[in-house]
Amino acid sequence: MPKTFLNDDILMNSAINILMRFGDVTSAEHFFQIIKKNIITYGAMMNGYVQNNKCDKALDLFEEVPFKRNDVSYTIIFNARARISNDRATKIGRKLLGEMPKNLETNNYIQNSAIDMLMRFGGVESAEKRFQMIQKKNIITYGTMTNGYNINSEPLKNLMVHAHELDLRLCNSLIDMWRKVGSVKNAQEIFELIHKTNVFTYTAMINSYGRNHMGSEAVDLYRKIPNNLQDEISSICVLNEFLHAGLLDQTYSIFNKISRKTEQIVDYLSRLFLFDEAQQLIEDYEKSNPSCSSMYMAILSGARNSRDSILSEKMYRRMKILFPDEKEALISGSILLCNVYSSLGDHEEAEDIRFNRRKELGKKVQAGLSWTEVNGEIVQFTSHDHSHARPKEIYAEVECISSELIKHEHNYDSSWITRPLHENETIESVLCAHSERLAIAFNFIQETKPSFIQIMKNLRVCGDCHHATRLIAKIRQVEIVVRDANCIHHFSTNGTCSCQDQF
Template sequence: MSNKLFINRLSSLISFGKRAMIINSDFDLANKMKLFNDNNQYQKSLELFDKYKKNNLELCSNFIITQALKACAQLGDIRRGTTIHNRIESHIKDDTYILSALISFYIKSDDLKNAESLFIASKNISLSMYAALMKGYIKSNQPNKALDLFNKIDSPDQVIIILLFNACALLGTNEALNLVKRASKEIPKSFYSNPRLLTSLLDALIKCGDIKHAELLFGRLRTRTLSMYNAIMNGFNKEKNPSKTLDLFHQMKISGLEPNFITYTCLIKALSLIGDYSVAQSLIGQIPDSVLVDNQIHNALIDMWGKTGCVNRAKEIFKKIHQPDQIGYATMINCYGLNGMGTQAIELYRQISLELTNESVNVSVLNACSHSGLVDQARCIFRNIHMKSERIYTTMIDCLARASCFDEVQQLIDEYERSHSPVAPMYMAWLSGARNIKNSPMAQNVYDHMKKLFPDLTDSLTSASILLANVYGSSGDIDKATDIQTQLYQSGAKKKVGLSCTVVDGEIYEFRAHDQSHPRSSEIHAEVEKMSKQLIEHGHKYDSSSITRPLNKGETIASVLCGHSERLAIAWNFVAHPNTSQIQVTKNLRVCGDCHRATKLIAAIRQCEIIVRDANRIHHFYTNGQCSCNDYF
């Protein structure tokens, strides 16, 4: 291109720019300001406003005022926004357009009081004013107030319905769920063409605990947006159903939608729930480098690799973070703790500055000490924590209870309760400690005390009853254990079903105790029998204390224990690949003592490293017959 032609084009562009900024009317000014606001150029919007209308506010159209207020809100320029309000206050009492903008301005400025005052003082309240204040209540975590406003509206529009669903999602109660379902039936069918409304509906259903309804709704949709996929994926993760999350991820990619940051966060969470290295490795490679540089993604990956038992990969990512935040430190410490590396957790903790040492960091390191039996180190750390929260006390009590330091447990609980109300998790930690040493009198005393302190905490008392039954069963009092289990059954309480999942050839398989549902079930049970014979040949004696119920007709101690879900998962791996060198299993309950001893021996006999993640920690069973937990679990 010649210089002359280039100069001519440049002159034309400059002339066009000048013409574009010519303001002939208030309408022109408002449109130009809106254009700047829509492109996040809020400062330019206000500069234009100052140039033409700063000294003539009283003569401004409501369109101009609302654009100016929007720019002030986005820039956090509270002073200027308040000045505009003060100067126009005398003649806006009935202008719902400006009042809505002012309420929104105060909401975004975290001034809910002024927003409420404007709303209450208004004679004519528009839907946009209701919407603005509902947003404020949702933003300030006051969903019930948002619902109170909703109940005053005769004919809600789509924006109001979206806000209703958002408020219900925050509440997450059965009452909120019923309101969501009722509203979703009553709204006009045309509303269902709004993707934002559908996404908020899915989110509300999920957060109110009705993933089945959300899944059915999602399945009926002809057009699905990325945000809808993200909402459902998040729901499946919440329900501990990561396989469905992965299925949706693949469906989404096939449909041509490009995953975003939220999608990848859901994916990583699903992989951490599955806890299998091979699956994680295959899918993490699909995340673009542009996403992998984000600190939040780094922290999620550290958590994921830690929960797959791959501490070295977690360390690699952690070292790449230039300035780890509190979440990063807590996640890496937790990674060490889960994998029985308490000493490394403490070493990292000592490197953290005081400013970055928050509750999560302290809880993570105390938990790491708890799982590694580092009681003295935990005591030292606990003493030096200035702000001791409920979680910190509970974690320290858990550490002491695991080490059978029950006098100190009682002292810490007494210390906490001198200035706080009792909390159930502290007593559950104590009860777990009693379970570990099969001390049924202590367990009974703790349980009785819990019944007095927490008569209305049904879920906690159910969990405590199950633990108590296990203590009696493991200490040989099967009759007492059976009585407690019978009472639980009669009360309608549901005992958590033990599940173990494992990945074979890229497929995720799930097993229950004595599972017969697998197509190759006969081979799996034959392999279990083969492992049992090998265990006995190598000196293993089945431990009846790991059985907390009476034997049924035809059952033996060995047959009950060999039917545990993790043994079936391990057996399936050997059926599929007899010479495999590594097996990974994720279990939703704590591994029993007999399974722990048996798995150590199986790893040595078969010369196969077996990694089992249970409800509390990760066990690395090495080929030398040892476990990373050093039998401290």
């Protein structure tokens, strides 16, 4: 490195930092002696000493600092003190707190470090006073207090300190948890317990309604959000949930409110098969932003539902040019493209796409899996699965269900079969052996007939399985919840699905 670089403060401070990270303290000290120093230089050295468990040296250097102390130096010395258990460090830490300028008392980062230091030498009451001084506490503040109470064996105080944050942070997490398992009622009970809601709480509950396709409830709650809490981010979140709920008409008014049209809007347009508008939106977006693979995936998904092979081919080729390193996106895109050709009966073209995918991306398609819980046991199924202990009973029930479906005028849709039929296979036998159909049949061969069935699937449900499950719920008078990779479907005993067939 040229000697002229020694006058570059930023470069030298970076050099000290990287040497300390390598554990080369001696070389860092050498640089420190020969370069022009500023407060950042001292901070880098003190921080490096702390990282390398040389906290006494950090304290020595702190007492030598010739500059006015700033927020960086206060934070570093508090952290250094927290890792040293001796009288000298305690004395310096208390002195530093006493000398700290008033303007720094509003700095959360410094106050969090000070609380950590006080807790580590047993100053619980002093730490609590500082905690009360902080007007805008963040998650790190609460975490620091939690850790401090644990260090000082004060578990009951942990519950007290979190009482103030339960209404929002924890409740949002609980709402999200119940949403993921399809228990909207529990999520709603948590939401109603919250005394002071904010935009994130409303969005979490709307998300719960939307992903479970409870459209009218999502609309009603959105209208209850106070005007001062509505912003563009919340509108985009709500729009996204309305899309998943199949509320395409209701999204139009929200759509017009959003000035920054992004990937959610492309999804909205693609679900309406407005592909020209969706492509124009992407072109406008890319004039001032990096290309986004999820936008192209949204159009590909819509093109698959409309069986538009020309548009699908165009979008996938564009993705290969723009996102050569995004293998997961390219694999998903190629699957959608392959499914388009399969739905049109062009299995030769579909097989060429599969071959090229394996050749170029070197990865097989993820196998479809479904899980269901019966009598406290979680059971896994793959398509055409015979690995279970009761395969004969399962497939006998599959045939029984299929006969009932045909009597109720279910027509098996071959467009959802993505490969050529093998010898002795039929359209019916292939579709009936999808993993979720086997999981449903397994529930029906139990001694006690179910009134509720819950299934989780790692891929999106196909159109034929979706229509069949709606009929099964009606014929057998059983509620069925299927959580796939895209959303949660609630199939009712009246033969409807919460997604309104927008999947």
